[in-house]
Amino acid sequence: MGALFGKQKPKSRVTDHDRAILQLKQQRDKLKVYQKRIQGTLEKDTELARKLLRDGKKDRARLILRKKKYQEQLLSTTDNQLENLEKLTQDLEFAGIEAQVINGLKVGSEALKKANAVFSIDEIERIMDETREGVEKQQEIDEMLSGVLSDQDEEDVLAELDDIIKEQKKETEPSPAVPDEEMDELPDEEMEELPDVPSEEPQESTAAKKERNKQPKEKVAIAAS
């Protein structure tokens, strides 16, 4: 019983398609065997013709060669047939693969359809509306919470924020103040002299720079206090 069952079940796994391919393949095998046989006789015939020529039997040799020629033609014909068969086999196999691909696509598209069916447009609109409402509510809450601070408080906060920003600016980049001071304090004479500096001793120039740097630093300290 079990053996019978086991046999019957997998039977369904072989389709007519498979059988067709198998039939073609078998035909191909037969042609190949046939070709092998002809090739064998061809070699023998060539050998025979040579032998006959050696023995001086020219006529018979010619006859053999004729036969050989004919068989060579047969061989090329079978080659063509073989090609056709293989093409057809491959086409069939490919068609099977195509069918599988199409089947796969079908399954995929159905799954997609099912997945899409869950979300109707109305549903999406509703969800989007709800989201929007949620965001609005959040904003309201924000407003209500920030409303706890008075205007004065807000101003204080802003002022403190400005102070901090100013401090940070001075700490990180004190140099920007330098050019301003220079422009104000330095007379035109010095301005004219400036281009000459590079040609002089470097020590002097650095010393000058140090002095200039001192001035803004003092200013900064005053401003901060």
Add this chain to the structure above:
Amino acid sequence: MSEIEWPWQYSFPPFFTIQPHAETKARQLKAWHTLVLNYFKANNLSSLDIREAHQSSLFNNSSIDRKLPPEGILLVLEDLQKSGNATPLDKTRNRWLVYWHTLEEWAAIIYSWAQANGFLNTVCTFFELVSGDDTNEQEFHGLDEEVLLRAIQVLETQKKAEVIPIDDSHGVKFF
């Protein structure tokens, strides 16, 4: 026929007489076991008829004028059967199939080839498997179709393949 490297026992006359002592006999059969499989593999043979076996140099060492008698050959074959390397073909146990790979091993070899070369879910003729151009490098190239059929039937029980009878031959579909 290609010659194999004969083991030392082959030139040892008592090797061709089944030994009465159990332990010696077991060792003797084991040596025969290996020798037979090597010989069959080297010559790509698959079947054996006990009635003609004495003609083969396997059981007949003419240089020392010793032959393994038919009863001895039967013992060796029965030993091979125990390990899955031989099957009798008829009830008189005269004709035997000998596999240098067990059928399970052949099945695994063939299936892994089919798997590696994309032959799953396609059909192949037996001719294609044992004589085709795709399997030239494979161990099962030139395998006896009867052995192949049995190996594929093993795959069939594992649901990895199915034999398709076609005309006078067979095809197989791998899954």
